[in-house]
Amino acid sequence: MDDLPGTPASLWAETAPPTDYPALDRDITVDVAVLGGGIAGLTTALLLARSGTSVVVLDAGRVGRGVSGYSTAKVTSLHSLTYADLVSGRGEQHARVYGEANEAGLATIARYTRELAIDCDFRRRPNFTYTEEEQKVDQVREEAEAAAGVGLPSSFVQGQIGLPWEVNGAVRFEEQAEFHPTKYLVGIAQAVRGAGGQIYEGTRAVAVDDGEQCKVRAENGREVRAGHVIVATHFPFLDRSGFFARIHAERSYVLAVRIRGQVPQGMYIDTAGHSLRSQPAPGGGELLLVGGASHKVGQADEAEHYRHLERYARERFDVESIDYRWSTQDNIPLDKVPYVGKLAPFSKRVLVATGFRKWGYANGTAAAIILADAVKGSEHPWASTFDSSRLGPPSAAASFVKENANVGRRFVQDRLKRGSASAVPPGEGAIVREGLHQAAVHRDDNGDLHALSARCTHMGCIVQWNTAERSWDCPCHGSRFATDGRVLQGPAVAPLEPRKLRGPDSEPVPE
Numbered sequence: 088m089d090d091l092p093g094t095p096a097s098l099w100a101e102t103a104p105p106t107d108y109p110a111l112d113r114d115i116t117v118d119v120a121v122l123g124g125g126i127a128g129l130t131t132a133l134l135l136a137r138s139g140t141s142v143v144v145l146d147a148g149r150v151g152r153g154v155s156g157y158s159t160a161k162v163t164s165l166h167s168l169t170y171a172d173l174v175s176g177r178g179e180q181h182a183r184v185y186g187e188a189n190e191a192g193l194a195t196i197a198r199y200t201r202e203l204a205i206d207c208d209f210r211r212r213p214n215f216t217y218t219e220e221e222q223k224v225d226q227v228r229e230e231a232e233a234a235a236g237v238g239l240p241s242s243f244v245q246g247q248i249g250l251p252w253e254v255n256g257a258v259r260f261e262e263q264a265e266f267h268p269t270k271y272l273v274g275i276a277q278a279v280r281g282a283g284g285q286i287y288e289g290t291r292a293v294a295v296d297d298g299e300q301c302k303v304r305a306e307n308g309r310e311v312r313a314g315h316v317i318v319a320t321h322f323p324f325l326d327r328s329g330f331f332a333r334i335h336a337e338r339s340y341v342l343a344v345r346i347r348g349q350v351p352q353g354m355y356i357d358t359a360g361h362s363l364r365s366q367p368a369p370g371g372g373e374l375l376l377v378g379g380a381s382h383k384v385g386q387a388d389e390a391e392h393y394r395h396l397e398r399y400a401r402e403r404f405d406v407e408s409i410d411y412r413w414s415t416q417d418n419i420p421l422d423k424v425p426y427v428g429k430l431a432p433f434s435k436r437v438l439v440a441t442g443f444r445k446w447g448y449a450n451g452t453a454a455a456i457i458l459a460d461a462v463k464g465s466e467h468p469w470a471s472t473f474d475s476s477r478l479g480p481p482s483a484a485a486s487f488v489k490e491n492a493n494v495g496r497r498f499v500q501d502r503l504k505r506g507s508a509s510a511v512p513p514g515e516g517a518i519v520r521e522g523l524h525q526a527a528v529h530r531d532d533n534g535d536l537h538a539l540s541a542r543c544t545h546m547g548c549i550v551q552w553n554t555a556e557r558s559w560d561c562p563c564h565g566s567r568f569a570t571d572g573r574v575l576q577g578p579a580v581a582p583l584e585p586r587k588l589r590g591p592d593s594e595p596v597p598e
């Protein structure tokens with residue numbers, strides 16, 4: 088991993104003002120508890136606080152520095168290829184609502200940026216989904232037509248689209264945008280406080296009791312009593328409605344690159360998943376953000392995915408330097424539409440927003456609008472399109488079966504792996520088996536071994552070593568753990584337990 092390019096840090100998390108909201112240190116009662124201070128949670132909190140509702144936001148880490156602080160940060164209603172599938176899968180009306188909700192999400196971000204004077208590099212840009220594959224041109228043309236057909240600012244174009252190469256075909260959306268997401272969210276958090284809301288960081292919610300008066304329990308033992316609870320923790324850590332089988336977590340990668348020559352001015356994604364956009368560099372000039380190389384969490388050699396992006400960038404551009412690299416993951420729903428609404432069909436007061444499919448800024452803002460209305464007791468006209476309890480069309484049911492089979496396979500395959508603690512090189516990790524038990528063993532740069540239980544505390548799959556981020560990642564639902572066992576990302580809420588080693592190079596003691 089030492090040969091990977093760039094500083095391993097998100098440009099967004101690194102260059103936004105820090106936040107230092109305190110941890111929750113007493114029990115409190117509010118109208119609404121929002122769990123998670125990303126785009127979905129903070130926007131919901133702001134909408135509610137501004138309407139006179141008493142709100143608290145609890146974040147396990149720092150606001151705006153979860154997934155929302157590690158993306159490519161395009162704010163758009165053009166989501167790769169979506170509308171043709173939505174029209175054929177769920178019908179024209181749902182496709183129309185999806186587009187309208189996302190355009191409204193984009194407009195809301197533009198409005199808050201202006202009204203609250205948030206300095207977040209917000210710029211209007213055209214957004215393109217293009218193809219270099221002749222056999223995909225018809226699909227791209229259909230997408231442009233389907234999007235235009237449901238009222239979106241879409242056209243089909245060919246040839247030059249502002250890249251140093253010509254494309255076979257592209258969908259072009261006008262008046263889309265890009266921004267600095269963490270600066271934006273730090274500004275939204277300030278506005279939540281300004282409107283009377285409370286924010287606590289370093290406060291992980293571990294349990295929620297549903298009822299007339301909901302109860303949220305934090306890891307440190309503190310409690311929040313609330314009329315409603317919004318679970319906006321990215322992957323919901325509570326599953327009362329089969330989310331674990333309806334979303335899967337995919338990881339993707341970003342490089343911030345300085346190039347010689349003109350940096351492309353639009354926003355782009357190709358049908359192979361490579362993403363491009365420009366961004367003002369911290370020291371002046373423009374950076375090119377090169378993203379993509381997705382895979383299911385815990386099911387790849389992660390470092391190789393960074394290398395793929397580096398090769399792609401160098402083949403296409405005259406690269407002067409690679410300044411930053413980062414990666415994160417998002418939840419992919421069965422039918423391309425996020426799940427927004429009740430956490431479970433019988434749950435009246437616990438609501439959720441998840442499954443943004445790597446298009447979370449406009450979608451997450453639209454989700455917040457739906458959730459704020461639900462708390463106030465009215466059903467937003469978009470609500471049924473995003474209904475959190477839907478299973479979806481037959482094609483989605485097939486994906487459901489495939490996802491479950493994948494998780495099932497992981498439960499079995501991962502228990503058959505074998506490794507040796509003494510063979511783990513510095514900076515690396517491996518799963519070591521002793522009888523029926525397994526340990527996640529990492530050797531640090533000083534040569535010391537650290538052993539943890541390899542069993543994910545969520546539902547017991549065996550974690551895998553992430554070769555790029557030096558973490559333990561779960562292939563089943565995407566939980567991630569640090570080398571000391573801390574939870575980096577849910578749905579897990581409990582750390583991996585330490586395991587004792589008999590000696591510096593010996594096998595771990597069985598569970």
Ligand SMILES: Cc1cc2nc3c(=O)[nH]c(=O)nc-3n(C[C@H](O)[C@H](O)[C@H](O)COP(=O)(O)OP(=O)(O)OC[C@H]3O[C@@H](n4cnc5c(N)ncnc54)[C@H](O)[C@@H]3O)c2cc1C
Nearest residue numbers: 123125126127147153154155158159160161292443447448
């Ligand atoms: C590589 C990549 C690129 C992307 N690029 C784009 C893009 O260009 N445009 C776009 O629209 N979308 C993009 N996305 C998707 C977008 O970033 C996400 O959909 C969105 O940020 C998710 O927001 P969120 O609020 O759901 O989650 P988050 O931003 O992760 O917020 C959840 C918060 O909850 C906190 N939390 C977690 N568990 C708990 C708990 N138990 N208790 C309390 N707090 C908790 C976390 O600390 C976190 O701050 C991209 C995604 C990836 C993977």
Ligand code: FES
Nearest residue numbers: 543545546561564
């Ligand atoms: S994330 Fe579900 S078992 Fe690990």
